[in-house]
Amino acid sequence: MTGSAPRGRGSSLEPLGKRESLRDRVRNALRAGIISGELAPGAVYSAPALGARFDVSPTPVREAMLDLVKEGLVVSVPNKGFRVTEVSEQDLDDLASIRLLIEPPTVREAVPRIPPGDLPALRELAQAIVDAAERGDLIGYIEADRVFHLTLLGYAGNRRLADVVSELRSQTRLLGLIPLLESGRLGRSAAEHHALLDLVEAGDAPGAEAMTHRHIGHVRGLWAGGP
Structure with a gap:
């Protein structure tokens, strides 16, 4: 059909x-x-x-x-x-596991390499995610989220790694986003991006790594409609 x-x-x-x-x-x-x-x-x-x-x-x-x-x-x-294309539950589990192996330590590596002068631009990217959540624009939310995270990972200086993460993100399905939006909880998730930048600004690389790990957990849990 x-x-x-x-x-x-x-x-x-x-x-x-x-x-x-x-x-x-x-x-x-x-x-x-x-x-x-x-x-x-x-x-x-x-x-x-x-x-x-x-x-x-x-x-x-x-x-x-x-x-x-x-x-x-x-x-x-x-x-x-x-x-x-349809993606199985096992596929989603595998994608989340790979992202957890790659992204948090890469963010930790990137934190000391982010120039203070770049923080305002990163804040704008984070705010774009919040704004999309507030207006109920899921497509805008997903795209703004993609741009933010790939930009942050880019500071680690490994272009091939960023390409791999981009592909992994594309294969992910976040079918829980609509109920998350309707329940009013998407805004809280969006705000995590500013909290992550607070850690970046403070130079807290281990804290940024831990928050990235927790953030990706939402992908397979609440965001994807999983446990």
Whole structure:
């Protein structure tokens, strides 16, 4: 059955970076929609339907979806559109375990390398997550969260590691985000990003590592609808 593009929450296509092309923006929004579950696992979506949602032509949507095929997030269905890939519970457990091995120690390594002059820009990225939560924009939340964490990890100076984490994050599903938003608890989770930056600003690398570990735990627990 071909799914219609969901409307309402997260339907805007606001750029997070001035250098992003339309194709990049559409791809990032579609990826976030898949991760949050707004684009349902197993459902098939056509490029025209998704283009209507984002108020763009089907062409950049089709191009973006082909990029997501390479990432394994969707598969092409001839004459129908693209089917969102389903991820098993075991897959989610494995993804969370790998992220816990990689990200917390990398954040610890990054903390002493972050120049104090960069903190205001990092605060802006953290605030973008809070703002998206406050307006109920799940797609904006996921994308802002992705930009924040990959930027933070980038200070460790290992580009390949950041690429691996980006791929792991793309494969994650946060199907618990909608009930989290509806319960009013998403804002508290968003605020953790400022708390993490408080530790960074204080030069507390072990504390930042511990908070990152706890934060990722939410991905597999509360955020993903797991235990």
